[in-house]
Amino acid sequence: MIDNFIAGSAALFGDPFTIGIFVFGLIGGMLFGAIPGVSMLTLAAILLPFTASLEPAQGVMLFAVIYCTGTYGGAITAILFNIPGAPENAPTAFDGYPMTLKGQSGKAVGAAVLCSAIGGVSSALIMMAATEPLANWAISNIGPPEIFALVFFGLAVASSVGGRTMWKGWMSVLLGLLVATIGQDPVGGINRYNFGFSDLAAGIAFVPAIMGFFAVSEIFVQAEKKAVGMYKAPRMSLDFPTMSELWIHKIAVVRSMLVGFFCGILPGIGATLAAFMGYGEAVRWSKNKESFGKGNLEGVISSETANNAATGAAMIPLLALGLPGGAMTALMVGVFQMHDLEPGPMVFYNSPDLIWIVFAAMFYANLSILFIGLIETKTIMYLLKIPFQFLAPMILLLASIGSYIGRGLVLDVIIMFGAGIIGFLLRRSGYSIPGIVLGIILGKIGEQNFAQGMQMVHYDVLEYLSRPICLLLIIAGLLTFITGIYKALSYSFKS
Amino acid sequence: MSRLKTIHIVETLIWLTIIAVFFVYSFEFNQEIEIYIFGATGWPRVILGLLFLVTLGNMLHLHKKGSEVQKGRVGIIDQGEEISYNSLYSIWKLIAILSLPLIFALSLKPVGFYSATPIFIALTILLLGEKRIKWVLGITLFIYTLLIILFMVILNAPLPQGNISPFYDFSAFMLTLNTNLHQSLNF
Numbered sequence: 281m282i283d284n285f286i287a288g289s290a291a292l293f294g295d296p297f298t299i300g301i302f303v304f305g306l307i308g309g310m311l312f313g314a315i316p317g318v319s320m321l322t323l324a325a326i327l328l329p330f331t332a333s334l335e336p337a338q339g340v341m342l343f344a345v346i347y348c349t350g351t352y353g354g355a356i357t358a359i360l361f362n363i364p365g366a367p368e369n370a371p372t373a374f375d376g377y378p379m380t381l382k383g384q385s386g387k388a389v390g391a392a393v394l395c396s397a398i399g400g401v402s403s404a405l406i407m408m409a410a411t412e413p414l415a416n417w418a419i420s421n422i423g424p425p426e427i428f429a430l431v432f433f434g435l436a437v438a439s440s441v442g443g444r445t446m447w448k449g450w451m452s453v454l455l456g457l458l459v460a461t462i463g464q465d466p467v468g469g470i471n472r473y474n475f476g477f478s479d480l481a482a483g484i485a486f487v488p489a490i491m492g493f494f495a496v497s498e499i500f501v502q503a504e505k506k507a508v509g510m511y512k513a514p515r516m517s518l519d520f521p522t523m524s525e526l527w528i529h530k531i532a533v534v535r536s537m538l539v540g541f542f543c544g545i546l547p548g549i550g551a552t553l554a555a556f557m558g559y560g561e562a563v564r565w566s567k568n569k570e571s572f573g574k575g576n577l578e579g580v581i582s583s584e585t586a587n588n589a590a591t592g593a594a595m596i597p598l599l600a601l602g603l604p605g606g607a608m609t610a611l612m613v614g615v616f617q618m619h620d621l622e623p624g625p626m627v628f629y630n631s632p633d634l635i636w637i638v639f640a641a642m643f644y645a646n647l648s649i650l651f652i653g654l655i656e657t658k659t660i661m662y663l664l665k666i667p668f669q670f671l672a673p674m675i676l677l678l679a680s681i682g683s684y685i686g687r688g689l690v691l692d693v694i695i696m697f698g699a700g701i702i703g704f705l706l707r708r709s710g711y712s713i714p715g716i717v718l719g720i721i722l723g724k725i726g727e728q729n730f731a732q733g734m735q736m737v738h739y740d741v742l743e744y745l746s747r748p749i750c751l752l753l754i755i756a757g758l759l760t761f762i763t764g765i766y767k768a769l770s771y772s773f774k775s
Numbered sequence: 776m777s778r779l780k781t782i783h784i785v786e787t788l789i790w791l792t793i794i795a796v797f798f799v800y801s802f803e804f805n806q807e808i809e810i811y812i813f814g815a816t817g818w819p820r821v822i823l824g825l826l827f828l829v830t831l832g833n834m835l836h837l838h839k840k841g842s843e844v845q846k847g848r849v850g851i852i853d854q855g856e857e858i859s860y861n862s863l864y865s866i867w868k869l870i871a872i873l874s875l876p877l878i879f880a881l882s883l884k885p886v887g888f889y890s891a892t893p894i895f896i897a898l899t900i901l902l903l904g905e906k907r908i909k910w911v912l913g914i915t916l917f918i919y920t921l922l923i924i925l926f927m928v929i930l931n932a933p934l935p936q937g938n939i940s941p942f943y944d945f946s947a948f949m950l951t952l953n954t955n956l957h958q959s960l961n962f
Contacts, residue, residue: 326930445845447833451790454826458797461819468808470815473800500873506903507868508858569847669903670914673896676876677922684883685932693880701873708858709786710842727818731811739812768832771846772839 281409285643288636292341292644301338302641305345306648312346313353313365314660316495316675320350320366321487322682324611328618336619337634341641343615347608348591348645351551352396352653355584356660359388360514363495363675367486367721368551368587370494370714371559374441375572375579382575383515385661390520391577392584393653395533399585400646402537403544403592408639411596412628414545418597424732425744427546429753431726434543434553435718436760437560441573442712446768452712456719457726459484466728479691488683488696489720493713495679496700499672501707506668513668520654521577529581532562540586544593551590552721556714558586592642598623599635778841779834787837790830798823872902887937887946893919927953 292298312323324346331339354365359376372392379388406414435453443449462473463483474480505511536558543554562582563572572579598609616623621631628635663671683696703713737743745751801816801823808814836845860866879895896915905911926932927949936946 326926326932441848444842444848445833445836446848447829447836449848450829451826451833454822454829457822458793458819458826461822465804465808465815465818467811468806468815470804470806470808472804472815472819473797475800496876503872503903504858504869507865507872508860509865510858573848667905669900669905670918672903673899674918674921676899677892677896677918680876680880680883681888681922681926681932681934684888684935688933690880690883690935693883694877697876697880700876704873710844730818731813734813735811765832767847768836768845772836 284636288640305342309346309349310353313350314356316357316363318678318682337637339615343612345645355392368555371583378575380514386519387521395585396588397650399588403589404643407592424729425750428729429750433753433757436757438718444710446764452715453719456716457723460723467731488692491679492696492699493703497703500704536582536585537589540589541593544590551587554590555583555587558582783837883935886942888934889946890942
């Protein structure tokens with residue numbers, strides 16, 4: 281492994297053009313992640329056609345670096361503006377934004393920088409050491425029933441955070457799942473809920489929905505406050521956390537690393553579920569549950585460690601099985617295909633150079649977050665000083681461009697602003713926007729894997745549940761669900 | 776005593792309407808799939824059924840506790856801050872703020888990004904309370920230039936060009952400028 285890593289590093293740093301691409305990915309990912317309104321996906325979508333003129337290793341490496349640094353960059357906007365740069369940063373906003381409102385943005389961002397780097401580096405190391413054995417384990421133990429069970433558990437966890445009541449948490453998740461049914465069904469390809477719009481046959485695209493629910497709704501919430509004279513500008517702080525403050529949360533870091541890595545290696549699940557589960561587990565094991573959502577540093581730490589730990593792990597199903605773990609890894613499949621390559625087990629034998637350049641680049645990219653991230657953060661923090669009336673149109677336009685570029689459809693921009701208005705109204709009534717977004721993201725994956733799983737076991741539920749990992753996750757999901765209902769009902773009937 | 780308010784009843788009715796519309800519309804694609812016994816409607820109808828049950832649960836909560844936040848909930852960013860509208864003007868202003876981006880999005884196809892954007896920026900800044908005209912114009916020009924440099928000149932991103940004159944002509948003019956710039960810089 282070490283020899284391969286050295287060879288990958290030499291190939292990466294031995295060619296000035298490859299170094300240039302690495303640095304471009306590093307800075308581009310961080311900037312697009314950290315500028316409210318656009319995300320790493322926007323940059324990746326714009327760059328995809330240009331990768332045709334690069335070597336395959338350079339193209340995949342560029343996207344892998346953007347993935348690592350963009351996942352971290354999205355935490356900055358989540359913390360400073362309550363606008364997660366990507367869905368995987370949504371739980372970061374739960375505690376990060378309240379910290380900004382309290383004038384502790386420096387502490388939250390500092391923790392995000394460090395924990396993203398820890399999560400990402402450890403994930404890259406495990407990925408280098410164990411891609412092949414982990415892929416083999418995943419092939420033999422993880423099938424559609426397990427993936428469906430994990431989606432179910434993840435949605436149960438997501439429903440327990442965010443909404444003002446458990447009911448609203450579930451309604452948000454179910455609304456997301458319902459939106460995800462728009463478009464062709466994943467088994468028979470039958471058009472569902474397109475209401476006469478042919479563009480809806482492909483379903484609601486993730487990026488416009490995410491931009492609308494997160495970025496646009498937040499602009500509307502702040503604009504409303506501005507309209508009624510209740511707007512308070514967030515306070516800037518460059519007061520970073522001390523090592524002792526972070527050391528207290530070491531168990532949360534290790535737990536989130538494991539959760540993130542586990543979610544990352546499962547095809548289709550990716551960093552979003554990792555972040556939600558990392559956050560959910562932090563709440564579950566905390567003695568001070570009430571402080572979450574009000575500016576608890578552990579919330580930021582758990583979410584950011586988990587989502588960056590998933591970035592390296594998400595490369596395992598992509599490279600070893602050819603299955604993307606999320607939107608960004610799906611775009612990486614596009615890079616492979618532009619060079620007439622198919623990601624999968626054969627890549628390890630046919631293109632080992634490519635694999636090790638990518639692994640080395642991801643390792644260095646995560647390490648760079650620590651150094652460049654801190655410098656970049658201090659600059660980005662000054663965005664808080666820009667008056668809201670000047671920042672808002674900029675964010676709305678960046679979000680419009682980000683939504684349009686993916687498919688080149690004006691309908692996506694309309695959907696984004698529509699989602700923004702709906703998100704604004706739902707937020708005013710206490711629904712959970714991250715719950716809706718997670719429902720949209722996991723809906724299709726859940727349905728597809730449920731259908732495949734049922735076909736595999738010939739519709740025999742007992743056989744479905746005889747798979748230990750599946751059973752464990754279903755029980756965990758049901759327990760979360762039943763406990764939630766019990767708490768909600770007993771609260772309603774309590775005088 | 777019930778703590779149900781009119782707004783809660785409206786909220787519940789909206790949810791029930793969504794469920795009803797989606798359920799009725801599901802008959803439009805109620806086709807069998809040979810290899811899958813639950814068909815195309817199985818999954819959405821289960822979601823609708825669950826949504827119906829939790830809507831009832833939500834109504835029960837609203838009836839007993841009103842808009843009160845359930846104790847022990849975490850991750851709530853919008854803590855139910857009371858927003859009071861002291862004038863009709865602020866309500867109109869909010870409606871304008873909410874609808875302006877939608878109008879901008881709808882105008883992208885006929886008018887195009889290059890022509891619609893400066894108007895959108897200036898109107899948004901004005902609606903958000905900036906009264907100094909020099910600032911409105913200056914910031915509009917600054918944001919527009921920044922977006923053009925980043926997305927048109929550097930990233931060459933395809934943006935909507937519009938389809939009616941003179942907006943389409945203006946987009947064509949911008950793109951020609953960009954091509955000439957790229958050629959002169961050998962970009």
